[in-house]
Amino acid sequence: xxxxxxxxxxxxxxxxxxxxxxxxxxxxxxxxxxxxxxxxxxxxxxxxxxxxxxxxxxxxxxxxxxxxxxxxxxxxxxxxxxxxxxxxxxxxxxxxxxxxxxxxxxxxxxxxxxxxxxxxxxxxxxxxxxxxxxxxxxxxxxxxxxxxxxxxxxxxxxxxxxxxxxxxxxxxxxxxxxxxxxxxxxxxxxxxxxxxxxxxxxxxxxxxxxxxxxxxxxxxxxxxxxxxxxxxxxxxxxxxxxxxxxxxxxxxxxxxxxxxxxxxxxxxxxxxxxxxxxxxxxx
Amino acid sequence: xxxxxxxxxxxxxxxxxxxxxxxxxxxxxxxxxxxxxxxxxxxxxxxxxxxxxxxxxxxxxxxxxxxxxxxxxxxxxxxxxxxxxxxxxxxxxxxxxxxxxxxxxxxxxxxxxxxxxxxxxxxxxxxxxxxxxxxxxxxxxxxxxxxxxxxxxxxxxxxxxxxxxxxxxxxxxxxxxxxxxxxxxxxxxxxxxxxxxxxxxxxxxxxxxxxxxxxxxxxxxxxxxxxxxxxxxxxxxxxxxxxxxxxxxxxxxxx
Numbered sequence: 034x035x036x037x038x039x040x041x042x043x044x045x046x047x048x049x050x051x052x053x054x055x056x057x058x059x060x061x062x063x064x065x066x067x068x069x070x071x072x073x074x075x076x077x078x079x080x081x082x083x084x085x086x087x088x089x090x091x092x093x094x095x096x097x098x099x100x101x102x103x104x105x106x107x108x109x110x111x112x113x114x115x116x117x118x119x120x121x122x123x124x125x126x127x128x129x130x131x132x133x134x135x136x137x138x139x140x141x142x143x144x145x146x147x148x149x150x151x152x153x154x155x156x157x158x159x160x161x162x163x164x165x166x167x168x169x170x171x172x173x174x175x176x177x178x179x180x181x182x183x184x185x186x187x188x189x190x191x192x193x194x195x196x197x198x199x200x201x202x203x204x205x206x207x208x209x210x211x212x213x214x215x216x217x218x219x220x221x222x223x224x225x226x227x228x229x230x231x232x233x234x235x236x237x238x239x240x241x242x243x244x245x246x247x248x249x250x251x252x253x254x255x256x257x258x259x260x261x262x263x264x265x266x267x268x269x270x271x272x273x274x275x276x277x278x279x280x281x282x283x284x285x286x287x288x289x290x291x292x293x294x295x296x297x298x299x300x301x302x303x304x305x306x307x308x309x310x311x312x313x314x315x316x
Numbered sequence: 317x318x319x320x321x322x323x324x325x326x327x328x329x330x331x332x333x334x335x336x337x338x339x340x341x342x343x344x345x346x347x348x349x350x351x352x353x354x355x356x357x358x359x360x361x362x363x364x365x366x367x368x369x370x371x372x373x374x375x376x377x378x379x380x381x382x383x384x385x386x387x388x389x390x391x392x393x394x395x396x397x398x399x400x401x402x403x404x405x406x407x408x409x410x411x412x413x414x415x416x417x418x419x420x421x422x423x424x425x426x427x428x429x430x431x432x433x434x435x436x437x438x439x440x441x442x443x444x445x446x447x448x449x450x451x452x453x454x455x456x457x458x459x460x461x462x463x464x465x466x467x468x469x470x471x472x473x474x475x476x477x478x479x480x481x482x483x484x485x486x487x488x489x490x491x492x493x494x495x496x497x498x499x500x501x502x503x504x505x506x507x508x509x510x511x512x513x514x515x516x517x518x519x520x521x522x523x524x525x526x527x528x529x530x531x532x533x534x535x536x537x538x539x540x541x542x543x544x545x546x547x548x549x550x551x552x553x554x555x556x557x558x559x560x561x562x563x564x565x566x567x568x569x570x571x
Contacts, residue, residue, distance in 0.1 A: 049380060113492075
């Protein structure tokens with residue numbers, strides 16, 4: 034029997050004596066998926082993903098990783114399967130050199146020798162950090178520290194990579210470069226869970242989107258479908274993508290054939306030309 | 317997200333002059349140090365619960381203060397009961413040098429409650445006093461302004477660094493870090509947690525210093541203060557109450 038990588042079953046959770054931060058959440062993460070978790074601040078996104086590797090334990094319900102309840106093992110034992118990149122890279126950086134930092138997690142998994150060197154070199158190369166390998170990571174700039182943190186979790190070679198707002202504080206170009214590295218790992222079979230406010234990044238990379246509001250999952254499905262739900266997005270505190278908004282506006286203005294399930298500018302251009310009747314060689 | 321311990325309320329203890337609250341904290345601490353009987357200590361601890369509650373500090377905040385305190389309380393109770401019984405006239409149980417008797421248990425209970433009372437005395441000050449008031453109060457008591465600001469900020473940043481410690485712990489556990497039960501090995505295993513915490517603290521200090529300098533802190537000229545401290549009749553009453561409590565403790569000890 035094949036289990037989903039992560040199975041969240043009717044999970045409720047609350048911090049201390051506060052109100053519930055998760056309210057009966059159920060979902061599955063399957064191997065090789067790229068799932069974007071969307072929602073405004075305080076919607077429960079980070080709380081949810083911290084259940085995937087047992088950092089938080091449900092108050093009610095259960096979370097299974099490959100069929101095993103997360104309560105039955107220590108968090109560290111899930112590191113072979115699940116890697117978690119926190120919002121702030123400084124939360125993980127402690128070693129004297131970038132190379133040592135990247136080697137830390139594989140070493141804890143018992144990886145050594147040639148295999149350890151391969152993992153470290155692959156991760157450093159993926160992020161273009163070869164020249165910084167012997168530098169102290171804490172002394173690097175913010176963008177480079179983010180890269181070191183990503184290299185450190187990539188070296189775990191997990192089946193699931195959880196990224197908590199990984200592009201915060203990065204300019205658009207650096208954010209794209211950063212996620213291209215993740216996309217490369219995804220193409221090799223790693224499942225990715227991406228927490229983000231940036232719907233454009235979700236549209237570009239994630240095949241599936243989960244929309245959260247006040248600790249509940251209010252939409253879960255193909256990214257195209259979820260991001261097309263303008264009313265739901267607004268209710269959850271997010272704004273639709275400009276291309277989707279414009280497509281809706283054109284349709285309401287009388288362009289009857291205009292498609293509205295659009296995410297990317299190039300899709301918009303094609304749909305507009307088709308709806309306006311000109312096609313590529315028309316107007 | 318809890319950035320400091322202060323709980324904003326328009327309530328009587330909050331409205332006291334910060335110097336009064338410092339004075340009361342010292343009186344409570346002195347009482348806790350001098351009380352020798354568990355019943356008295358229990359009464360002091362009860363008073364240190366009633367005071368914040370009467371100033372509308374939420375009961376949940378008192379409960380969360382107990383969360384780190386109760387393991388310490390239990391450790392003192394257990395260790396004290398077994399190690400302070402050497403001179404006990406009546407012994408309930410003895411094994412070599414280790415014995416338990418009524419006197420050792422009473423002493424352990426007193427010591428455990430003393431630690432709790434001290435923690436609650438300082439928590440009461442921080443729950444009810446804004447950072448600006450702490451600084452103003454310490455400065456009016458004669459401390460240089462820079463020292464008052466440093467002290468007040470250090471106290472208020474304790475919960476912030478507590479939260480950062482938890483985040484670092486989570487991140488390193490996710491990388492496979494497991495803290496062993498053996499205390500010596502555990503101390504070494506904490507390095508990947510403590511180093512990022514120190515680096516974050518140093519960065520925070522740098523950012524704070526820059527933010528303060530950017531807002532003109534340290535500029536030449538006479539400092540003025542928006543916050544004008546004034547003692548009122550309630551302050552006198554509260555200090556008299558605190559002094560009476562200490563006097564009663566001293567009398568009960570026959571001093």
